[in-house]
Amino acid sequence: MLKVENLVKKYRKFLAVDNISFEVNAGEIYGFVGANGAGKTTTMMIACGLLGATSGAVYINGVDVAKSPRLAKKHIGYMPDFFGVYDDLKVSEYMNFYCGLHEIPINERQAIIDSLLELVNLSNKKEFYVDHLSRGMKQRLCLARSLVHDPSLLILDEPASGLDPRARVEMREVLMDLKDMGKTVIISSHILSELAEICTSIGIIHNGKMVSSGSVMDIQNQMKHLSKIKVKALTDVTLIRTFLKEQPLVSQVVLANGLVEFSFSGNDEDKYMLLQQLLENGIKVIHFEEAGGSLESIFMHITEEGGEASD
Amino acid sequence: MINPILERELKTRMRTVKTSMLLMVYLLIMSLIVVVFFLTNQNNFNPKVAVSIYHVIATAQFIILMMMLPAISAVSISGERERQTLDLMLCTDISPWKIIFGKIFS
Numbered sequence: 001m002l003k004v005e006n007l008v009k010k011y012r013k014f015l016a017v018d019n020i021s022f023e024v025n026a027g028e029i030y031g032f033v034g035a036n037g038a039g040k041t042t043t044m045m046i047a048c049g050l051l052g053a054t055s056g057a058v059y060i061n062g063v064d065v066a067k068s069p070r071l072a073k074k075h076i077g078y079m080p081d082f083f084g085v086y087d088d089l090k091v092s093e094y095m096n097f098y099c100g101l102h103e104i105p106i107n108e109r110q111a112i113i114d115s116l117l118e119l120v121n122l123s124n125k126k127e128f129y130v131d132h133l134s135r136g137m138k139q140r141l142c143l144a145r146s147l148v149h150d151p152s153l154l155i156l157d158e159p160a161s162g163l164d165p166r167a168r169v170e171m172r173e174v175l176m177d178l179k180d181m182g183k184t185v186i187i188s189s190h191i192l193s194e195l196a197e198i199c200t201s202i203g204i205i206h207n208g209k210m211v212s213s214g215s216v217m218d219i220q221n222q223m224k225h226l227s228k229i230k231v232k233a234l235t236d237v238t239l240i241r242t243f244l245k246e247q248p249l250v251s252q253v254v255l256a257n258g259l260v261e262f263s264f265s266g267n268d269e270d271k272y273m274l275l276q277q278l279l280e281n282g283i284k285v286i287h288f289e290e291a292g293g294s295l296e297s298i299f300m301h302i303t304e305e306g307g308e309a310s311d
Numbered sequence: 312m313i314n315p316i317l318e319r320e321l322k323t324r325m326r327t328v329k330t331s332m333l334l335m336v337y338l339l340i341m342s343l344i345v346v347v348f349f350l351t352n353q354n355n356f357n358p359k360v361a362v363s364i365y366h367v368i369a370t371a372q373f374i375i376l377m378m379m380l381p382a383i384s385a386v387s388i389s390g391e392r393e394r395q396t397l398d399l400m401l402c403t404d405i406s407p408w409k410i411i412f413g414k415i416f417s
Binding site for chain 1: 318396
């Protein structure tokens with residue numbers, strides 16, 4: 001469905017995308033994860049034909065996006081991380097406008113608009129001005145807009161950004177519907193836990209490089225040495241924190257609900273040594289629990305300054 | 312099939328009171344010019360005066376159009392860029408020429 005081959009994008013001397021390659025099969029939901037400025041949007045824009053690549057190629061259903069952009073665009077529905085709506089249009093008019101841009105015959109438009117607005121749960125807002133919609137509704141309208149030409153591939157750039165929990169759940173439900181409809185979806189986000197629930201595979205990008213790619217399970221297996229540990233002690237938490245911060249295998253020390261939580265990149269032997277050191281230093285440990293390598297901790301570890309992924 | 316950009320521009324522009332007021336003021340100015348022209352030649356009505364008025368007004372409107380058209384179209388296109396809607400348009404089937412023509416004719 002989508003194949004990215006050795007993609008490089010340079011802005012003068014700045015390397016935004018550094019030799020990225022990945023493949024997304026039909027019907028998959030691919031999560032594209034990375035910190036702000038990692039190169040997610042640039043990669044997505046190149047895939048949509050909105051930006052030229054310095055080198056490398058993107059193929060959609062075997063069509064080279066750079067060589068035949070118009071043909072490739074027929075297969076793509078793109079939803080950027082901004083709304084791009086016209087506030088002075090009504091919802092139905094807005095949808096009709098995009099049907100027109102996709103050159104859909106007038107007599108077919110109404111049925112398409114009705115079914116899409118129903119899909120995103122906006123049927124009752126048809127005659128509302130876009131300006132009067134909430135942020136979540138606007139986001140869903142944008143999703144409906146990107147579907148008017150029935151694309152087989154959807155590229156969604158941070159569709160859940162800035163949404164409240166309810167709107168997020170609604171957006172996730174729509175994405176699950178799209179998955180059931182057999183659409184291939186590429187979705188970028190920095191909310192990893194959300195992606196883990198709906199994505200079949202995930203690619204983690206950092207400083208323009210793809211540092212880890214594969215199914216959620218694969219990535220968790222790759223990083224199983226990286227775990228989160230929770231410690232509770234009778235000693236003052238700030239003392240434990242200071243002690244932990246000095247330890248070489250410990251990172252991301254945070255205080256949460258009276259517990260000290262940190263990422264630990266050592267094996268079981270190292271864990272035992274750490275516990276022993278804690279006790280030897282007079283820290284009265286009453287709880288020492290391994291929380292497992294969550295995707296969040298994997299992401300934090302990978303995107304940490306100077307942090308390197310172990311493949 | 313009407314150019315969707317032209318359709319949208321006309322629809323949204325004609326909804327505002329500002330557009331109808333602007334049109335009214337413009338037509339009033341034009342009528343005023345014609346009236347003044349006729350009043351200054353009221354002693355002997357000459358049909359040739361009407362023809363010359365027509366020439367003057369047509370030329371004036373043409374010059375105004377030539378000056379305003381690129382400016383308005385350019386502002387409108389850069390407005391799309393600012394609103395980040397141009398990228399979305401470029402993602403669709405519509406050709407860049409149709410975007411430009413839609414903007415010019417609106």
